[in-house]
Amino acid sequence: MDQSSSYPRAIVHFDGDSFFASVEQAKDYRLRGKPVVTGGERGSVTSLSKEAKMLGAHRGMPMQEIRRVCPSVIVLAGDYTAYSIYAKRMYAIAKTFTTNVEEYSIDECFADITGLNESRGQTYEEIAEAIKEKLELSLGITFGVGLAPSKTLAKVASKRNKPAGFTALPKERIEEVLKDTEIYDVWGLGGAHSAHLRGLGVVTAFDFIQKPAAWLKEHGFTKPVRDTWLELQGYPSLGLSIGAHAKPQSVMVTRTFTPPSMDREYIFSQLSKNVEAACAKVRRAGLKASALSFYLKTQEFTYHGVQLDLLAAYDAPPEILKAIRKHFNEVYAEGILYRASGVTLRCLRGENAVTPDLFGAYAESQEKVGVFRAQDLVNRRYGRNTIYLGSSMQALVRSEASYRKKVSKGFVSASTDGKKSLDIPYLGTAH
Numbered sequence: 001m002d003q004s005s006s007y008p009r010a011i012v013h014f015d016g017d018s019f020f021a022s023v024e025q026a027k028d029y030r031l032r033g034k035p036v037v038t039g040g041e042r043g044s045v046t047s048l049s050k051e052a053k054m055l056g057a058h059r060g061m062p063m064q065e066i067r068r069v070c071p072s073v074i075v076l077a078g079d080y081t082a083y084s085i086y087a088k089r090m091y092a093i094a095k096t097f098t099t100n101v102e103e104y105s106i107d108e109c110f111a112d113i114t115g116l117n118e119s120r121g122q123t124y125e126e127i128a129e130a131i132k133e134k135l136e137l138s139l140g141i142t143f144g145v146g147l148a149p150s151k152t153l154a155k156v157a158s159k160r161n162k163p164a165g166f167t168a169l170p171k172e173r174i175e176e177v178l179k180d181t182e183i184y185d186v187w188g189l190g191g192a193h194s195a196h197l198r199g200l201g202v203v204t205a206f207d208f209i210q211k212p213a214a215w216l217k218e219h220g221f222t223k224p225v226r227d228t229w230l231e232l233q234g235y236p237s238l239g240l241s242i243g244a245h246a247k248p249q250s251v252m253v254t255r256t257f258t259p260p261s262m263d264r265e266y267i268f269s270q271l272s273k274n275v276e277a278a279c280a281k282v283r284r285a286g287l288k289a290s291a292l293s294f295y296l297k298t299q300e301f302t303y304h305g306v307q308l309d310l311l312a313a314y315d316a317p318p319e320i321l322k323a324i325r326k327h328f329n330e331v332y333a334e335g336i337l338y339r340a341s342g343v344t345l346r347c348l349r350g351e352n353a354v355t356p357d358l359f360g361a362y363a364e365s366q367e368k369v370g371v372f373r374a375q376d377l378v379n380r381r382y383g384r385n386t387i388y389l390g391s392s393m394q395a396l397v398r399s400e401a402s403y404r405k406k407v408s409k410g411f412v413s414a415s416t417d418g419k420k421s422l423d424i425p426y427l428g429t430a431h
């Protein structure tokens with residue numbers, strides 16, 4: 001069936017309903033059907049289940065008010081490790097239909113399914129609904145889904161019929177739907193732009209697309225607003241951002257520690273933690289570093305650092321930590337309070353470009369790399385810091401102790417810490 005006049009491009013937007021609260025209910029069956037809010041760790045609601053919505057809770061509501069207005073609501077600390085695992089599952093499932101998927105945010109993605117109707121012998125509506133069904137069955141949460149000729153229209157569509165709705169918005173329906181869409185609700189027209197438009201008498205998105213191009217120019221609207229104006233008319237002018245971003249030149253990881261410390265081993269362990277994190281980033285980008293710098297920042301906000309060249313290029317901590325250990329005293333002085341540390345890995349190159357050095361240091365480091373790849377997999381699966389180096393332990397143990405203090409003091413629920421224990425009974429499978 002030829003749908004090219006209704007959908008010159010076919011873009012689908014997926015938006016997880018009450019995402020954080022829904023993930024909490026998906027991973028713990030005892031929370032299903034119950035009023036649940038997340039955001040306990042920050043003192044105000046970040047996400048709420050529909051049951052909590054019915055009791056009068058809303059986003060941004062302070063937790064004290066929640067306790068007063070709807071005391072039966074279950075307050076949870078955000079478990080961002082779990083949310084990002086669910087987000088990755090969402091992207092992976094969408095990618096089983098097309099590789100043209102933009103990982104837009106933790107609970108949203110776009111898929112460009114143009115042409116799939118021909119290759120699959122299905123309509124665009126059927127394909128969008130098939131992806132929606134697979135996401136919902138696999139993840140156990142519902143999605144608002146919109147199908148349209150542009151990203152901006154797909155966003156308009158997915159907002160209609162929430163929760164769990166599907167809205168198809170072909171070119172023929174644009175006028176009808178945009179008459180019913182407030183200018184404030186259009187993606188890309190953040191506060192200032194829509195306020196400006198309202199001031200000029202533009203109330204709905206339909207009013208906006210009635211304006212000629214010259215009118216936009218006359219009132220000083222720049223390209224982003226003109227792109228939105230075109231998108232709303234069904235002319236796709238925003239592409240999907242897909243795939244690997246540009247390779248970094250250097251990777252920097254910094255940590256501030258409170259309270260400040262003069263403890264030599266504790267400060268070294270902070271650097272060790274930085275090195276671990278920087279190496280994980282470098283490995284993820286498929287790169288290796290042959291130079292580095294590290295610094296310590298004192299309580300007086302002065303910086304002390306050195307720059308070092310390595311014998312070979314590495315993407316695992318041991319050789320890098322050895323080099324830092326050797327030069328640590330050039331940076332650290334007894335009796336001074338330090339409050340932050342930083343490590344930058346430099347001279348990054350692709351793995352294939354690395355020339356092994358003559359002294360065998362490279363070959364030796366290669367044997368260890370396997371261990372760190374396994375660490376990456378475990379940590380990506382079960383949360384940062386599930387496995388870490390002994391030399392980083394002090395840094396982690398102390399920050400965990402301060403976290404526990406927060407837990408015992410207030411609203412943070414220890415069971416949803418999520419760092420050390422992530423109880424996800426079922427994540428589904430991408431077929």
Ligand SMILES: [Mg+2]
Nearest residue numbers: 015016017107
């Ligand atoms: Mg959402």
